[in-house]
Amino acid sequence: MSVRLDARILLVDDDDRLRGRLAVALEDRGYRVFQANCVTAAMAVVPDAPTHAVLDLKMPGGSGLTLIEPLLVALPELRIVVLTGYGSIATTVDAIRLGAVNYLSKPADADMVLAAFVRGDDAPLAEAPEYDPPSLARTEWEHIQRVLDDCGGNITKAAQKLGLHRRTLQRKLQIWPPNR
Amino acid sequence: MSVRLDARILLVDDDDRLRGRLAVALEDRGYRVFQANCVTAAMAVVPDAPTHAVLDLKMPGGSGLTLIEPLLVALPELRIVVLTGYGSIATTVDAIRLGAVNYLSKPADADMVLAAFVRGDDAPLAEAPEYDPPSLARTEWEHIQRVLDDCGGNITKAAQKLGLHRRTLQRKLQIWPPNR
DNA sequence: ACAGAGCGCGACAAAACGCCGCAGCGGATG
DNA sequence: CATCCGCTGCGGCGTTTTGTCGCGCTCTGT
Numbered sequence: 001m002s003v004r005l006d007a008r009i010l011l012v013d014d015d016d017r018l019r020g021r022l023a024v025a026l027e028d029r030g031y032r033v034f035q036a037n038c039v040t041a042a043m044a045v046v047p048d049a050p051t052h053a054v055l056d057l058k059m060p061g062g063s064g065l066t067l068i069e070p071l072l073v074a075l076p077e078l079r080i081v082v083l084t085g086y087g088s089i090a091t092t093v094d095a096i097r098l099g100a101v102n103y104l105s106k107p108a109d110a111d112m113v114l115a116a117f118v119r120g121d122d123a124p125l126a127e128a129p130e131y132d133p134p135s136l137a138r139t140e141w142e143h144i145q146r147v148l149d150d151c152g153g154n155i156t157k158a159a160q161k162l163g164l165h166r167r168t169l170q171r172k173l174q175i176w177p178p179n180r
Numbered sequence: 181m182s183v184r185l186d187a188r189i190l191l192v193d194d195d196d197r198l199r200g201r202l203a204v205a206l207e208d209r210g211y212r213v214f215q216a217n218c219v220t221a222a223m224a225v226v227p228d229a230p231t232h233a234v235l236d237l238k239m240p241g242g243s244g245l246t247l248i249e250p251l252l253v254a255l256p257e258l259r260i261v262v263l264t265g266y267g268s269i270a271t272t273v274d275a276i277r278l279g280a281v282n283y284l285s286k287p288a289d290a291d292m293v294l295a296a297f298v299r300g301d302d303a304p305l306a307e308a309p310e311y312d313p314p315s316l317a318r319t320e321w322e323h324i325q326r327v328l329d330d331c332g333g334n335i336t337k338a339a340q341k342l343g344l345h346r347r348t349l350q351r352k353l354q355i356w357p358p359n360r
Numbered sequence: 361a362c363a364g365a366g367c368g369c370g371a372c373a374a375a376a377c378g379c380c381g382c383a384g385c386g387g388a389t390g
Numbered sequence: 391c392a393t394c395c396g397c398t399g400c401g402g403c404g405t406t407t408t409g410t411c412g413c414g415c416t417c418t419g420t
Contacts, residue, residue, distance in 0.1 A: 085313070089267045089283055093299075096276035103273055119273075133265070133327045135343035136320060147313045156397060163315035165378050170399070172376095336366060345409055350368070 003052065003117050008032045010050035012042040012067065013083070014059040015152070018106075022054070025110035039067055046074045052117055055100075057084040057091060065091070068098040081116045083108055085150040106149045141176060144169070183232065183297050188212045190230035192222040192247065193263070194239045195332075198286075202234070205290035219247055226254045232297055235280075237264040237271060245271070248278040261296045263288060265330035286329045324352065 009026055013019040014037050023033045034050055036042035039062045042055075053071060055064030064082060071078055082095040087105035095103050102116040144162065151157040159169040189206055193199040194217050203213045214230055216222035219242045222235075233251060235244030244262060251258055262275040267285035275283050282296040314322075324342065331337040339349040 087269045089272055092269055092272045093276055093283055096273055103269055133341045137343055139323050143319050161313045168377055348408055
């Protein structure tokens with residue numbers, strides 16, 4: 001199952017570059033895309049009747065969580081996916097309870113976004129315990145990727161947010177890309 | 181806001197020790213507690229009309245996720261919290277969509293469980309995502325704690341699941357406990 | 361009583377890390 | 391245009407952390 005081609009997708013993210021990249025990728029796949037960089041701009045797109053929406057959580061004008069309810073009131077059929085820098089259980093709970101169909105952590109490409117919409121479409125799987133604890137190296141890698149993305153690829157900032165030396169982050173990134 | 185004292189709490193977990201500890205702690209606080217160690221045993225408690233439930237995800241007889249729907253059909257007012265070894269965004273999404281009110285990662289004590297029920301009671305917060313990226317050391321520590329708990333405190337098993345040496349885990353645990 | 365599994369810990373080499381400095385490279389700023 | 395500023399990539403070096411052995415101890419079960 002996949003997202004139907006006549007879907008109209010609304011992207012809400014204050015990061016112009018990331019949002020732009022995602023928009024292009026989705027348009028390349030044949031979808032109609034609307035963009036907004038803040039909460040108010042997002043509500044202004046309502047008349048265009050989007051069928052799907054990607055909401056960033058961390059925006060200057062307010063969290064994407066606050067958008068979910070009004071959007072669903074205006075467009076009850078809207079399928080919302082929440083996108084955030086580093087996934088947290090707490091915000092996941094809030095997002096889903098508010099009516100989002102899925103939750104993604106950055107970095108997320110177009111295919112991941114579309115897959116997230118789909119998972120919301122079909123019946124809940126309600127299983128797949130997939131219980132192998134992720135290795136320490138794996139969680140470290142994922143967290144580094146998230147923070148790096150959150151810093152817009154700025155290694156220096158990411159390093160200090162992660163609490164390690166710039167040189168060390170540099171070396172980790174140099175050694176690890178093979179796993180990706 | 182807190183859980184009312186006449187609540188009847190159902191605990192479903194195959195780990196007898198953990199479940200037992202939680203049961204005692206909840207009973208000490210004055211709550212009526214029912215226990216079950218598998219899916220079928222849990223359904224057998226339905227006639228006792230529990231008002232709240234804590235479901236473990238990883239059980240031999242099947243995932244706690246599969247319990248959510250039938251439990252809610254039988255007891256529509258039931259407030260369900262899902263408890264799991266290491267929190268995953270994917271299972272959180274499934275759990276909440278299936279009707280759970282919250283999601284917890286082990287180790288979780290009685291107060292955390294009760295708080296989780298409450299968060300399900302009041303209106304969704306939908307704000308304050310507290311956006312400070314957790315340091316690498318912090319996420320490492322939390323993940324280690326989860327896996328360690330999942331291995332029942334067995335350092336040897338936890339070490340190999342984490343992909344590092346037993347001696348190394350031992351040293352990390354020796355240096356860090358102050359943070360806990 | 362004995363085998364098996366874990367734990368705690370010492371020792372030493374290998375690997376990773378913190379830290380300094382230097383050169384190159386765009387983007388502002390005057 | 392010259393200049394400053396912040397970021398990157400990289401080499402080197404001393405320090406810290408890991409990996410890997412091995413030993414003795416305790417606990418559990420048949």
